[in-house]
Each structure stands twice: as C-alpha cells, then as structure tokens.
Amino acid sequence: MSKQKKLKPELASGFKDRKGNELILKDRLIEIIKRNFQLYGFEPLETPGFEISENIGKFLPDADRPMAGVFGFKDQKDWISLRYDLTAPLARYVSENFDSLSKPFKRYQVGSVWRNEKPGPGRYREFTQIDADIVGTNNVSADADMCVLLADTLNKCGLDKNEYLIKVSNRKLIQGLLEELKITKDSKKLTIIRAVDKLDRVDIAGVNALLGKGRKDKSGDFTKGAGLTENQSEEIISFLKIDSFSKLGNLSSNTTFKEGISELSEIFELTKVSQFSDRIKFSPAVVRGIEYYTGAIFEANLLFKVKNKKGEKVEFGSVGGGGRYDDLIARFTQSKYPATGVSIGLDRLLYAIDQKTIEKVKYNNPVVICVFDKKQMPQYNKILTLLRSSNINSEIYCGDGSLKSQIKYADKRNAPAVILCGDNELKSGTVTIKNLKLGREASENVKTREDWTSNKTAQITAQIEDLVNEIKKLL
C-alpha cells in the first residue's frame, strides 16, 4: 500500500486562531465599547462581510490602490469583495437607505474586516474593527464628540489617563501650507502627506529626506522623496516642529490654513468642559495617509510600552483614529454629504491591554467531575446539577480515560478543581474535592516521588450539602 500524503494542518499566513482568555477579554472589551457608543447616542448596524466590489473599491478616490488588497471573486452576476473597512459599507448603506434614515445618522458597528496584503508582526489579514460615525453634518461639534468618545472609550477599557492620548489635527493645515507653497499636483501632495505621517517612525531628519530627494532605510533600500526644494521642506518641517496650538497662527496667512486653525480651536473649546480635555492634544504630525480626509483628524495613541514577540519593550502607538471625510458618500449620491468618524483597531487594543496585568481576565474553566464508574452517572449528574444551578462552570468528564487521565485532562484545562466520587464517597454521602490550583503551587516544593504520591493536602472530603460552598471558596 502506498503511503497516503497527510494534510499539513496550518493556517494561511496572516490568519490566526484565538482562544481562551484572550477571547474572553476581547468579548468583554467589545461589550464595554458598544455600551459606550450607545451612551453617546449611536445606534448599532451590521452589514454583510461581502459587498459588491465596485461599491467599496472603485469609487475610492485613492488612485494608488484601485482594487488591490481585497479578497474578492466573481459570483453569477458581480464581482464581490470582503470588506476592508467599515466606512465603505457605511457609505453604501447610507446612500441606499437615505430616505428612511434620520439625519444626521449616527451608527456604530463591530465586525471583521479583511485585507489581502503582506502580514507583519501584529498585522493580520483578518481583524476586528469598531467604528462610530456621524453622517450628515459638518458641525465641528460632531468632530469634538468623536475626540471625547475615543478618550472615554479607552478610559472605560481600563486605561489610566496617563496611558493614552488623543492627538488631533486638521487636514486643512497641511493643505493650506501646500497651497501656499504652490504645490498643486495631487500625487505630490499625497507623497508629502505620507512623509509627514511617518514622523513618529523615521524622525525629523527622515521626514526631511522624504520631502526632498528620498531616504535610505536600514537595509539599504531607497525610498524616493517628494522632490521639494529646501525652502519648501523647511516650511513643512517648521510646521511639524510646532509644539503648541497657540503658535500655529504665526506660520501662515493662507485661508485654508486659517480655516483649519479655527476648526481646531472650536474642537478644543467644545472638549474643554469634558473630563478628557487634557487627553485631547494638538499634534501637527497627525495627518493620516488616507487621501479622503478633508478636515479634522484624530488618532488614539497608547503611551505605555508593550512587549513584542521577543520580549523587548516597544512603543505601541496608535490603536485607532479617524477624521472628517466630506466627499466619500458623494460618490453614490452626487451631492456632498459630510461625515466624520472614528475606528478602533480592536485586536491591537486587545494586545496592549492584555499585557496590563491589572486587566487579566479570570476565566473559570469548568470544575470536572471524574467518572469512576459509568453506573454512577445518576449521582454525577446530581452533583453537576448542584454546581450548575449555583452558576459554577462544571462538567462531567466526557471521555474514556482512566482516573489518572481524567485528572490530567482537568489540569491541562486549568480547571480549578476536580470532584472525586467513588465507592468510598458514595457510601458516606460525601464527595472529595481536589483543589488543582493549590496543588499546582504545592508541587513546586515536592522533590521526590514519595513526597508527591502521598501529598493529598490539596484535597478535602466534604458532605455533599457543603459541596457548593467548598467549591466557591476555592474559585
């Protein structure tokens, strides 16, 4: 007989299984965030994972990536694609249901999005986003609300005030500067905006290089720059160096620039009364690389360091952001329809919060009732009912293993305890509760085999009426 080729169990690169505590924490964060979004007056919306490609792809005004980066295929009729964010489906939804929606329309949405591109550390091809958007108003108060919402949300997720910062800026600032510098070519503008966006990674000198001729990275690879003159670069660099909002006014008298300033000061005015006013700060380098932003821009940054895969402490940076995008929905409706919104990268946020010991979730794996003898199942079920009706996660061992393997099973699942009920216990109407948690700790001092075989300190025998109380004590 020829050997059959076995399948290799593995995931496509960029995808990840999630389990246990991580998932429990994720669900909890989602609950907190949803609740907070509701508190701010957003209503829930769910849309399908797939959209007609044209609706979420082609209309995007970003010429760099017309259809690349999405998963898609042709069905009987259309090309359809997995959504790559929640904003594009929102634009479709609002346009499609325009007449029946309250205006402005405020919705939040939680869901997976997919991007078909090269995965990196902490970057997957499927991940969860949570968005909140307000569609149908250009009131700056909506933008201000977004800032407070972001801050409040992070706060409610368990972060201290010194652990996050909402950075705010306005696209009109850089756009005004570009006007003043007589830079009109769209592609050049975009290159400049993206160079500015990289400040936190490549420092001032790096940005300067990217604005001018170009920059060589560590591996020796060369990135072509925007090709600005020295004077032009200087202007932009001096803008980036501004450290306080009040100094902005001296920089330029351009009309668009001034508009940006006045919108920003309105945001600061409006958020001043919130309890997060000190968490919302102007930062000139926040521009975001996306082309469609037209006004206010926000970015939620974590200020504490997290450990990477190698255990090194690194800056984590942004866990979310957003801004005003007044032209996006016009792609469907042909009339301008202003909108503003934020997006939280839940998996990134989760990764960071998971490392904060304070927020460790205690997920109680089930108490395991061991099966000595299948004939005693009625008794085991009685015990099970007692536990479950007291809201204690529990189960009867459901495999075929020996007692030893049953306990091993419970141990591997990190169960808090097993319940032993064999002939001895049955006769006396008791159960033996073996505290696995305690045993784990005790085992550290055990040196010889004799020591540990005789070590039964981590178990007690209790009357069946006391079972629930005894278990509750050790949870």
Add this chain to the structure above:
RNA sequence: GCAGCUGUAGCUCAGAUGGUUAGAGCGCUUGGUUGUGGACCAAGAGGUCGGUGGUUCGAUCCCACCCAGCUGUACCA
C-alpha cells in the same frame, strides 16, 4: 512591491570545513499507581536536514534558481 538576513523534529536550537543508522532541551504518547494532575524516573512516537536542478564515487553541507519565514521599507481604506 523593494532590500537584507534566515530555512535541520510540533517549538527553541546544535551539528559535521562533503563520507554508513542526523542530535539535545522543551512539548507529545505510554508506563512507574486497575482511586489521584502538576515534581521525578523510564520507554516510545515524531525528520524526504525548505523545494528543484547542478557539481561529485557520494550532497542536509558546495553552486544556481525557486519557495517560505523574519526584519526594515513602501502601502495601509
């Protein structure tokens, strides 16, 4: 996409400057106890040495190409 580095067991890695049966630790399975996990002891399973071609009497080792991974960079809706 571009650049640099790296591919040996499920994981982390060793190895011979080309020579019979390729190693360790961890993990996994089983036993040491047919009523006891975690320490300990023993046994066992697990590898086309990333792939293809070339050089050679002989390649996991040398060469070429390819593929994959990592890191940086670009892109990031």
